[in-house]
Amino acid sequence: MKIIGKIMAAVLALSLMAGYGSIHTKQAALAAKTFKIKADVDFTLKLPESWRNNYVIKRSKSKKQGSYVAFFSKKCYQQTTDGWLFSIMRYKDDSYMDMPQYELAGKWNGFNYVAVFPTDIQTFGATKAAKKQYLKLSGGVDNVIVSIRPAERRKEEKGVCRFSDFSLKLPESWKNNYIVEMGKGNEKENSYVAFCAKECYNQTKLGWLFSIGRFTDESYQELPDYELVGMWNGVSYVAIFPTDVQFDGVTEEAAAQYQKLDKSVKKVVRSIAP
Structure with a gap:
C-alpha cells in the first residue's frame, strides 16, 4: 500500500507540474x-x-x-x-x-x-x-x-533618390551631375552607397562627396569623419565624408562642379528617410 501511495503521489505531482508548465507556456505565448x-x-x-x-x-x-x-x-x-x-x-x-x-x-x-x-x-x-x-x-x-x-510613405516626392532601404532628397542642381557607386556587403551591414561629382569621377575616379554606410554595431565611431543620420530596423545609417582633397588634377570646370555639390552635402545626408 505504501508503494502504491508513493506511485499515486508521484503521478499527482507530475500532473500538477504538467499543468503548471502548460499555464506558463500559455502565458509565454501570450507575452x-x-x-x-x-x-x-x-x-x-x-x-x-x-x-x-x-x-x-x-x-x-x-x-x-x-x-x-x-x-x-x-x-x-x-x-x-x-x-x-x-x-x-x-x-x-x-x-x-x-x-x-x-x-x-x-x-x-x-x-x-x-x-x-x-x-x-x-x-x-x-x-x-x-x-x-x-x-x-x-x-x-x-x-x-x-x-x-x-510609417510607410504614401507618395514619392520630387527629387528623391531612392534605394532599396532608404532615400535621399537631392537638390535640383545635382541632376545629371553626380555618380553613385554601390559598395559590397549586404543591405544590413558593411555596405555603402557612395556619391561622387560626375566630372571629377570621369576624369580621375575621384570626386567623392560622401557615402551612406550601413552598420549594425557602433564600429562607425572609429571613422575619421562621419555623422549618424538614420536609424531604423536595427540598422544605423552613417554619412561618411572625405578627409582629403577630391578634385586634384581635374579641370577648373570639374573642380567647380565638385565644390558646388559639396555645399549641399550636409543637407542631403540629413534628408535620409526610409
Missing part, C-alpha cells in the same frame, strides 16, 4: 504575441497583446521639435491622470541628452525619435488593480521601444 499600431503619422510600434485595451495615447498637436506621443496605463490615467509609461519625442538636435531618463530609439527624416521615461512614481492614489495593470504594462516597455519603425 510573445504583439499587435502593430500606427502611433502617429510618422512611426509605428508593436505592442504586447497584454496591452490591448489597457493603454491610453496622448499626442501633441504639432509634429515639430519637442513634439511627443505619450503612453499611459489606462486605469491609472482614468483614476489620477498619471500612469505615464513612456513617450516618444521628436528632436532635430541633441538637446534630448539633457533629459534624466531617455533612449535614442530611431532616427530618420531629420528627426531623432527619443524614448523618454518617468523618474517618479506614477501610481500614487490609484487602486490596487490600477497599480497591478501599470506594473504589468511597464514590464513590456523596452520591447515596445525597440519595435519603432517609420
Whole structure:
C-alpha cells in the first residue's frame, strides 16, 4: 500500500507540474504575441497583446521639435491622470541628452525619435488593480521601444533618390551631375552607397562627396569623419565624408562642379528617410 501511495503521489505531482508548465507556456505565448499600431503619422510600434485595451495615447498637436506621443496605463490615467509609461519625442538636435531618463530609439527624416521615461512614481492614489495593470504594462516597455519603425510613405516626392532601404532628397542642381557607386556587403551591414561629382569621377575616379554606410554595431565611431543620420530596423545609417582633397588634377570646370555639390552635402545626408 505504501508503494502504491508513493506511485499515486508521484503521478499527482507530475500532473500538477504538467499543468503548471502548460499555464506558463500559455502565458509565454501570450507575452510573445504583439499587435502593430500606427502611433502617429510618422512611426509605428508593436505592442504586447497584454496591452490591448489597457493603454491610453496622448499626442501633441504639432509634429515639430519637442513634439511627443505619450503612453499611459489606462486605469491609472482614468483614476489620477498619471500612469505615464513612456513617450516618444521628436528632436532635430541633441538637446534630448539633457533629459534624466531617455533612449535614442530611431532616427530618420531629420528627426531623432527619443524614448523618454518617468523618474517618479506614477501610481500614487490609484487602486490596487490600477497599480497591478501599470506594473504589468511597464514590464513590456523596452520591447515596445525597440519595435519603432517609420510609417510607410504614401507618395514619392520630387527629387528623391531612392534605394532599396532608404532615400535621399537631392537638390535640383545635382541632376545629371553626380555618380553613385554601390559598395559590397549586404543591405544590413558593411555596405555603402557612395556619391561622387560626375566630372571629377570621369576624369580621375575621384570626386567623392560622401557615402551612406550601413552598420549594425557602433564600429562607425572609429571613422575619421562621419555623422549618424538614420536609424531604423536595427540598422544605423552613417554619412561618411572625405578627409582629403577630391578634385586634384581635374579641370577648373570639374573642380567647380565638385565644390558646388559639396555645399549641399550636409543637407542631403540629413534628408535620409526610409
